[in-house]
Amino acid sequence: MVTPTHSKAATPAAHAGSENDIIEDMLSLVLAMAPGFTAELAKQADKQIRAKWAGDRPYIARRSGEGSSERNAQIKADYLKGERIALLERRYKVSRSRLWQIIKS
Numbered sequence: 001m002v003t004p005t006h007s008k009a010a011t012p013a014a015h016a017g018s019e020n021d022i023i024e025d026m027l028s029l030v031l032a033m034a035p036g037f038t039a040e041l042a043k044q045a046d047k048q049i050r051a052k053w054a055g056d057r058p059y060i061a062r063r064s065g066e067g068s069s070e071r072n073a074q075i076k077a078d079y080l081k082g083e084r085i086a087l088l089e090r091r092y093k094v095s096r097s098r099l100w101q102i103i104k105s
Contacts, residue, residue, distance in 0.1 A: 027042045027045060030042065
């Protein structure tokens, strides 16, 4: 059963090897954020999700544009402070051509 947790220390011992369990993480967040979502509903959702996805490695896509405007503003600021392009490539994990697109925009 999934119970709301607010830190890794609060994770039940029964789930000690599952600190990377995305289902537990998501359901814990929902339990904490939505008072009407009960532990029993979380248990049912957990069971159904695991029946469908257990053993697979699903891909979780980033949503286009989320967080990139802040990142892009920081890239521009770093460039204007004199940071080298090679350093910005490594720091932000962005290609050289993409960096120039961001800087010129």
